[in-house]
Amino acid sequence: MARIVSALTLAAVFTLSFGHEAQAQVTKADVAKYDLQNGQAVYDANCAACHAAGVMGAPKTGTVRKWNSRLAQGLDTMIQKSIDGYSGTYRGSTTFMPAKGGNPDLTNKEVGDSVAYMINQVL
Numbered sequence: 754m755a756r757i758v759s760a761l762t763l764a765a766v767f768t769l770s771f772g773h774e775a776q777a778q779v780t781k782a783d784v785a786k787y788d789l790q791n792g793q794a795v796y797d798a799n800c801a802a803c804h805a806a807g808v809m810g811a812p813k814t815g816t817v818r819k820w821n822s823r824l825a826q827g828l829d830t831m832i833q834k835s836i837d838g839y840s841g842t843y844r845g846s847t848t849f850m851p852a853k854g855g856n857p858d859l860t861n862k863e864v865g866d867s868v869a870y871m872i873n874q875v876l
């Protein structure tokens with residue numbers, strides 16, 4: 754009996770931790786809430802300079818292995834970080850994702866659309 758209970762507990766913990774992970778993943782339905790066509794235009798003009806070739810540690814658009822670990826944080830978090838800007842590390846060097854890709858004229862919605870467009874390339 755005790756063995757069954759602990760097996761069930763293990764299964765529950767397993768399900769919970771994986772359930773959480775799955776919840777934060779980004780799905781096609783998440784990106785479909787954004788204007789992907791507008792996102793492409795915003796991306797071409799403001800984001801492609803770094804993300805098309807993947808320069809200075811920027812995750813390359815369309816390369817699944819560069820994005821897989823990032824997807825776990827969820828779309829909203831990635832959009833907020835893209836609006837605010839942040840710095841990270843890549844191969845021992847400091848990286849910079851500039852606020853709104855360096856264009857303060859972009860609205861939050863435009864940044865959201867462009868992030869959704871980029872993420873859609875790896876779903």
Ligand code: HEC
Binds near residue numbers: 801826834842849
């Ligand atoms: C000057 C280069 C540059 C430009 C321009 C740029 N990015 Fe980035 N971006 C980066 C770098 C570098 C990273 C990786 C930072 C890290 O995680 O180490 C990054 C990361 C990201 C991420 C991943 C965030 C995360 O939480 O993992 C998203 C999404 C993103 N950029 C969206 C955009 C969007 C949208 C634009 C255009 C509006 C844009 N970027 C323009 C350099 C740039």
